[in-house]
Amino acid sequence: MAPQTAPREELEPLAAAAMKSFLATHGSLPDLPLAVSLRAFPHLTVSGDPETAHGTVRAALAQLATLHSPDDLAIGIAAAPGAAAEWEWAKWLPHAQHPTETDGAGSLRMICHSAAELEQLLAEELAGRVRFHREAAPVPDQRHLVVVLDGTPVPGDSMLAVPEGVQGVTVIQVVPGDPDEPYGGLWVRVTPDRMRLTAGAGGVYQGRPDTLSAWQAEALARQLAPLRASAGESDEPLLANLDFTDLMGVGDAASVDVARTWRPRAAHERLRVPIGLGAGGEPVMLDLKEAALEGMGPHGLCVGATGSGKSELLRTLVLGLAMTHSSETLNFVLADFKGGATFAGMADLPHTSAVITNMAEELTLVDRMRDSVTGELNRRQELLRAAGNYANVHDYERARAAGAPLAPLPSLLLIIDEFSELLTAKPDFIEMFIQIGRIGRSLGVHLLLASQRLEEGRLRGLETYLSYRIGLRTFSAAESRAALGVPDAYHLPPVPGWATSSSAPR
Numbered sequence: 001m002a003p004q005t006a007p008r009e010e011l012e013p014l015a016a017a018a019m020k021s022f023l024a025t026h027g028s029l030p031d032l033p034l035a036v037s038l039r040a041f042p043h044l045t046v047s048g049d050p051e052t053a054h055g056t057v058r059a060a061l062a063q064l065a066t067l068h069s070p071d072d073l074a075i076g077i078a079a080a081p082g083a084a085a086e087w088e089w090a091k092w093l094p095h096a097q098h099p100t101e102t103d104g105a106g107s108l109r110m111i112c113h114s115a116a117e118l119e120q121l122l123a124e125e126l127a128g129r130v131r132f133h134r135e136a137a138p139v140p141d142q143r144h145l146v147v148v149l150d151g152t153p154v155p156g157d158s159m160l161a162v163p164e165g166v167q168g169v170t171v172i173q174v175v176p177g178d179p180d181e182p183y184g185g186l187w188v189r190v191t192p193d194r195m196r197l198t199a200g201a202g203g204v205y206q207g208r209p210d211t212l213s214a215w216q217a218e219a220l221a222r223q224l225a226p227l228r229a230s231a232g233e234s235d236e237p238l239l240a241n242l243d244f245t246d247l248m249g250v251g252d253a254a255s256v257d258v259a260r261t262w263r264p265r266a267a268h269e270r271l272r273v274p275i276g277l278g279a280g281g282e283p284v285m286l287d288l289k290e291a292a293l294e295g296m297g298p299h300g301l302c303v304g305a306t307g308s309g310k311s312e313l314l315r316t317l318v319l320g321l322a323m324t325h326s327s328e329t330l331n332f333v334l335a336d337f338k339g340g341a342t343f344a345g346m347a348d349l350p351h352t353s354a355v356i357t358n359m360a361e362e363l364t365l366v367d368r369m370r371d372s373v374t375g376e377l378n379r380r381q382e383l384l385r386a387a388g389n390y391a392n393v394h395d396y397e398r399a400r401a402a403g404a405p406l407a408p409l410p411s412l413l414l415i416i417d418e419f420s421e422l423l424t425a426k427p428d429f430i431e432m433f434i435q436i437g438r439i440g441r442s443l444g445v446h447l448l449l450a451s452q453r454l455e456e457g458r459l460r461g462l463e464t465y466l467s468y469r470i471g472l473r474t475f476s477a478a479e480s481r482a483a484l485g486v487p488d489a490y491h492l493p494p495v496p497g498w499a500t501s502s503s504a505p506r
Helices: 013-026 050-067 081-092 113-119 213-225 244-248 310-324 364-388 393-401 419-425 428-445 477-484
Strands: 043-048 074-077 095-101 106-109 144-150 169-176 186-192 194-199 204-207 270-278 285-286 300-303 330-336 352-357 410-418 446-450 468-472 498-505
Touching: 043 050, 050 074, 050 081, 050 144, 050 169, 050 186, 050 213, 074 081, 074 113, 074 419, 081 144, 081 213, 244 270, 244 310, 270 310, 300 310, 300 477, 310 330, 310 410, 310 446, 310 468, 330 364, 352 364, 364 393, 364 428, 364 446, 410 419, 419 428, 419 446, 428 446, 468 477
Parallel strands: 043 169, 043 186, 074 144, 144 169, 300 446, 300 468, 330 352, 330 410, 410 446
Antiparallel strands: 095 106, 186 194, 194 204, 270 285, 468 498
């Protein structure tokens, strides 16, 4: 706003001219964003050039999803079959997940082919909402609902068809082309380089449309997919509700194509899989390869108290590796000394050579497992020797890749849950672990030991072979020190899935 001054003719001429020039230059700012308050408009129509109209609505949804928590904003989409591909990206948004309904991929996506179907999904969100009133204040704890309609009519008896709208709901209708009149109070008409916004009798505004391409929207939505609202008063993200399909970057689990996920992997990507998310939402990768191949392995230790999420972590690791590696490149031996459900259902995986459970009640199984594992180590040594005296499995694989007529020799991951109790029952079993630690690297055999508790000195000479350590919440600081060398795991929040890690303590 220009300052109040004396009449122009009373001003010093040079200063008056300078002030006039300054106001002309800085009195207005070009290219400022044109913002719309969705709480003030129950219905918004976007029409005009089809590609620009879809891009404009994508940009609006992207801004809403980025700047608002799913606790404050929900997004539902009804798109006719011909327009469904325009909204495929939105399935990744946390704001589009149904709060209670689920399907094979986790939370049901609030994306439908008709307005009637969408309204049925949104019944809980719409329950109790009153008709729109411009002066009404937002209802506490009621999240705003944005409904996108593309090519699908609204039934006359629908709540979404109420002329004055519903409180806390904004309907965005995408109408390619140029209709004779808008379907609601706010009408946005777009061309590739121009936008005209008509707010009823409130005026007309001009501008340039802000658009987002489908691939840009999907890239953003995938980054938002694993994020969840904060837990209570904590500033840390609550990641306990992260779905396995979100972690692995797949949609419906039933649609996973192993012909694609089992494709040959670059050497750097082999035996490398996400097991969770870091504090900033970035994937935490576990790389079972040895340090010489830029990995963390070949052997490791996982310790976590009851309820810390240890079993879930082990299942995530096995399923992640099984989804990204064929059985020709990786096999599993899964053992649970106490006979829990950690590896339930995994015997059917083509990668699984054996699932051994309930060894605590049948100690003969322990001896049989030791004989089987020792036999497999000997078999691999003989195979490398007979194939051409290869020093290790990596030389063998390089020769096979170069065309040598050699059979596949898959890596073998041996996971033993509750190994600490196994050693209590069979103390001499430590010798087999040490043998795997000593020669497993060259034979392609990887060992992961997991336990609820870890007593000081329990590992007895095995420590130097366990190159990576994963610590979920432990019962005591001493157990954390025994596993990680530091007490950090004891101080983790009492939320399943929180973990810390380290290399082998020196």
